[in-house]
Amino acid sequence: MIELLAAMTTLSLGVGQEVVAGENDAGAERAGSGPDAVVYDGSAGQLEVPGPMVADADITIDGEIDEDAWANAPVLTGFTQFDPVEGVPATQRTEARVLLTDDAIYFAVTAWDDVKDGVRATLGDRDSFGRSDDYVRFIIDTFNDHRRGYVIMVNPLGVQQDGLWVVGGGGDRRRRWGPPIDWNPDFVWDSSGRIFDGGYTVEVKVPFKSIRFPKVPLQDWGLQIERRIARNGYGESWAPVTANVANQMEQFGTLTGLQELNPGLFLEVNPVQTFSKQGAYDHGAGAFQREGIDGDFGMNVTYGITSNLTLDGTYNPDFSQVEADAGQIRVNERFALFLREKRPFFLEGTEIFQLPQQLVYTRSIVNPVVGAKLQGKIGSFNAGYLGALDDVADPGNPDENTHAVVNLFRLRRDLGSTSNAGMVYTDRTYGPDRFNRVLGVDGRFQLNQRYTVTLLAAGSRAAHGSAESLNGGLLSAQVARSGRNFQFEVGGHDISNDFEAGSGFLRRTGIAQMQSRVSYNFRGRPGDFIERWGPSLEAEGLWTHDDFWARQRPQESSVQVGGSVSFRGNITVWGNYSRSYYRFERDSYYSLASRSAGGVRRAFFPDQSLFQGLSSGTIFFWVNSFDRVRGNVRLTRSESPLFDFISDAPVDIADSWSGDASLNLFPTTNLSAEVGVRHTSLLRQRDGSLYSRATIPRLRAQYQFNRALYLRTIVEYGSQRRGALLTPTGGDQVEYCSNGSCFDLKGSESNDFSFETLLSYEPTPGTVFFMGYTRRMEDMQAFRFRDVRPEAEGLFVKLSYRFRG
Template sequence: MLHELAILAALAAAPDQEAAVARPVRTAALRDRPVAATYNGYEGQTNVVAPRLADPAINLDGRLDEAAWSEAALLTGFSQFDPSEGIPATQDTEVLLLISEDAVYFGVRAFDDNPGGVRATLGERDTFYRTDDYIQFILDTFNDQRQAYSIVVNPLGVQQDGLWIEGRVGRFGRNFGPPIDWNPDFVWDSEGRVEDWGYAVEVRIPFKSIRFPEAAEQAWGLQVFRKIQRLGFDESWAPVTKDVANRLTLAGSLSGLRDLERGLFLELNPVVTGTRQGTYDAGAKAFTREPVSGEFGFNAKYGLTSNLTLDGTYNPDFSQVEADAGQIAVNERFALFYEEKRPFFLEGTEIFTMPKNLVYTRSIVNPVAGAKLSGKAGSFQLGYLGAVDEVAGSGEPARRPVVNLLRARRDLGNASTLGMVYTDRSTSGDEYNRVFGIDGRFVMARRYTLTVIGAGSRTATVGSGPESGSYLSLQLERASPTLTFNIDLEDVAHGFDAGSGLIPRVGDTRLQSRLEYNFRGEPGALVEQFRPGFDASAFWDHESFWRRETFEEAEIRYGVTTSFRNNITVLLAATARRYDFRAADYDGLYVDDGRGGEAPFVADQDPFGLLHGVGGFFWVNSWDVLRGRVRWGYRQDAVFDLRYGVPIEVGTGWDADIAVYAYPTRHLSAELGFRYQSLFRESDGTLALEAVIPRVKTQYQFSRALFLRAIVEYGAQMRRDLVDPATGHPLLGCGSSGCSLRSGSDANDFGIETLLSYEPTPGTVFFLGYSRQMEDTGRLRFRDVRPTADGLFAKVSYRFRR
């Protein structure tokens, strides 16, 4: 009910789209400025000849008042592609473009008939893509329609950048968000100003910061996007349709690029970190703090050519200035994915990006040193990464495995690729893990994409012989403004081990499909899009699948997503799932008979035959000060034994994931998050597991480079001991060394983090942070919160560049 009331309140206060279509009134000074040439994207004028000035003498201040701008090319005629497709843009946008001897310049006037509605936050770099208005420049410097630079700037000049990589899953999931890797950081300059007619930005991108072919004359792919957050409108200069699988093929072109020189490109980045750790002595009721420890690290980058770069690092720090947000794991059988955050592994590693994680650089836990070579020559893209890792053993001396990652990929046709990957993680000649794979991405009839990956692994450990396994992945997708679908088969043999990757489910075969139809409303309608969809997935044991036996797990889901005017989205869904495990899967599980003996546990599979669930999602981004999302679910599900990976009994419970974002001023922001999961045993109604993770993050931005942040997170995750649902007797896990209770766990962790950060450019930073870890004696009691550890952290680095 609260969801519906919130929707009605937002819609009642919202103007319709027709009102937003009215063009803003411009002053004569803005309207009458001369330019070299005009290119109207809506009329198909998307082949731009780049004007070149030896010394444009542009002072980036967001005013666009330098004489050089009169020599620039003017890009106009934007059109909308979401929520409506192919209609003229609701607001006028003018983009000025020129190049100099060492950089490309953009100047933008983004007009708005409601300047007070422009979303602009003075925030941290790389954080505003889902919150602020922005202008996004796409530069396909190799013009290969596979990969491009994404340079984004908000109305105040705050930066966000990354690499558009076709075939990559977007940050927010498949078919939701562009396929951009936002992790790399490039050095470029920008300024912006909010005016009474909208906003203006100026951008300078040095040639040293990007890669391009070594050619006397070349052309780049060029696209410009504009986002109007309060309305949820996406607009582009070159028209965009969802009727093609590869959006880069729809970009315009930037030609007339002659004799571009990257010049000598050398970066040196020394890093000094210092920490002081403390542990709490409960008896003395005081902290025992270790002496201050410091470390020195060094990163270097050298441009061998304009398209080939060599990187090296010694003792790279993790740069973990913000801990990973807590994830619920009380009923999770498989490894969770965490994003890479270390600078050395972020830049130049796009070649290793694959639809499946055969390469996962966070598997390199504590690198001592590393080297990286990456670039593109003609239609071939190459990448090599080598590192020496340091892995601490439990009560054993630390080991230093050597990691080698090799990747090559060749462009085929207009948008397809064929590649190979090789990974090697070796501690000695008798202990290693090696994976070799071949992959291809084939775009057919512009809208169909077939992705194929085949790989094999060979693993040896001390005291045992080598073990081999295979991996196969097949994906077929259809892109369309209306009917979309995908089919995904992933088969992982029992012996397969991606030691340098992350394949969570080994020994399983998964078949998944999705079908969705998009009904579009008329421009300005209350309902902009109505998308019913159907999902189905099933898991088999690898060998059972090929013997055509029944599945172990299956789920079907029917959902309806409705997008309302002014950036409001509601999803309602119903699910049905089933588990059907074999008796052999429970080998090793026994029941304590209460008389000192044990009997094999025999799970009744009938209760797992049909489990139901309902859920929903609500997203609102139309208000200025408060925005947020709510995801909820009520379901039947299995209580799993996490060691054996099998269902024990049926439980019923709730899921929730809530996030509220507040922006009281342009400098101050706050985020309130809440995650919850529970399951109650249907056999006796008792609580089997529960997780509660509230999180509060507050940040004050003094300037674009300087901010102060505080994070408070409480993580309560509890699992009861496993019992036989028929008798209530404890379950035992038995092996050659005897039997032990399948005990639960109970953790109530409480953490506080503060950070002062100064980062004028990527690589030049000063961090000063303090964290304290505590534990509560009971879930969310806050009566006897006891400290366990604390730490002070500082980091200084400088990026020397020439």
């Protein structure tokens, strides 16, 4: 193993991605400008840069910025701050340079820092640094349409992170923060970084083969360059930006007059071979059984039909997860849990399928045998197609040996400078009389730069064998206002009872929901102790589909007031208080009964006043002030209904205490660790007895030998206990009845203990070597570790190589 690590370390330092942390500022000194270099001051509105084409740049990506080509390259400077204060001069000096050759675009940045040892950088694997490190971000709008751009990020040690800036999509829309970036795609590009005494330098090369652009003789590209200073959270950009414009891409600068760009022949072949050996505890035999070695081969092929249209094909796409999904608390969960897609074939080039409601959810393709994907932009039209043969049984006929044929199609047309309209069609077919089809139209319209209107209408048809086919509909609408200080959004959706999205993910159907939110931000002056603060108000109502159109009272509603404060030093505190109301009709409980200690069974319908005016309060602390230790804590106290997950009706009421804490440790440049814990307890209000308790501690530690090679270990313990559902007055057992028989809604308990370790070598996306081991055990008593029994284990190896022509 030691020899293997040494060999991989040597190999990774020979692929043009060397990482050096220097002790002098020679790199900055050699970054001077030649007599022909033109300076473009972003703060002065000098945002149009004539395309700096160079026949032969002869640039080595080593972070030095010492080649002659850089001396006469355009210099992009005059950065201004956009976070936390807009429009003021940048706190640190930044200079960027850009060049284009016949096969790539190059960037070089010198980022000065007047604070000794103020630069934060961690040697980690790809897409790992996020908000923890300093970084420079390049956003390249190759179609100059203000709708989609390539995001290229690099930290001071040259570690890469990339994605797609998708206006109206991406980001963490549910929590309403972060830029609209889809972090799933991985592109092939080169980078390097060096830290010197007064800052750092980075160099980047993005081959034209890795990006899509129009096939025209003359074109312009949008360009933005941002810098993030991690110790204080400041964001600074070359092209000034303001939140008063909803679409940030409208404020980018431009590379003009780019001529005869041609990526050449683009063909990628990516064979994948995996080996695994599984084991599981056989409860019947009372022994642990191990299977033989299982091998699996897959292949991905990508062909660039033109510079803006790409065809992908796959056979047996890989689904070996190199890291398990973090544990989720399930003790009082009403609906299905959403799991993120992790398969590379379904991650890249599928951002076009993002919609206000998730009508496309690629994890619904469970076991694909073959698949094809076509995506690109022609003129003002964006098109995407995804098809697959899914080796999975029909849920309505699980005993039949069937396959699902999946076809997903999306078309979207640009309207005006930033708006668009489109359609989506999904088809999942098991046979001529067993299928699910959805057809929808949508639009996103930007008005007066501040306002955005989003609309979606869809219809579904589903057939399940001999039964009559079901037809359903979905409507969704939202209006949002962006602003530096004042923002609001109001919207809602209605989903009919018979609407089915067989290729999508909808937690609930047969409901209508309306929500609104208004907030105001007060911003301090540069250097103030309080940099930004503001209140918010939210209201939400939920009806059954039929009640909504009959103008009945909502089944669920809530009002929430909140506020947040950002302090100097990258410290954020926010909190909220809400009141919730639940009103369920008697027919929601038709399948529930109560049984007394004497065995007397009665129809069950709790007093709905129990579920009125339930209070909840949350406070959250986030601290990113220190170089080696960062973390966050969330605490919530609430009055929570206890739901029967079958009928989705509230049965009892409980006092809930929950929270989570996470501590991120960076003891050295190469070593990082995350220690976290999640906990929730629900106590019945009737007598204070425990209904459920869940505690999930998790440790994730990683040692990075270099940018390509790391060793990671994850240890997690999940203790989850749920009691029986009892009536809120007498404490009688609640039963679920169906077809003349009833059974108790009993509790459950699990104490899972898991361990996994992974050795990963990935010099470029698609070229990987993974070797991992995972073991899951069951502790007979929570956190005792006295009688720990093995439940399952797995050893896997993955080998793949990305051939590029």
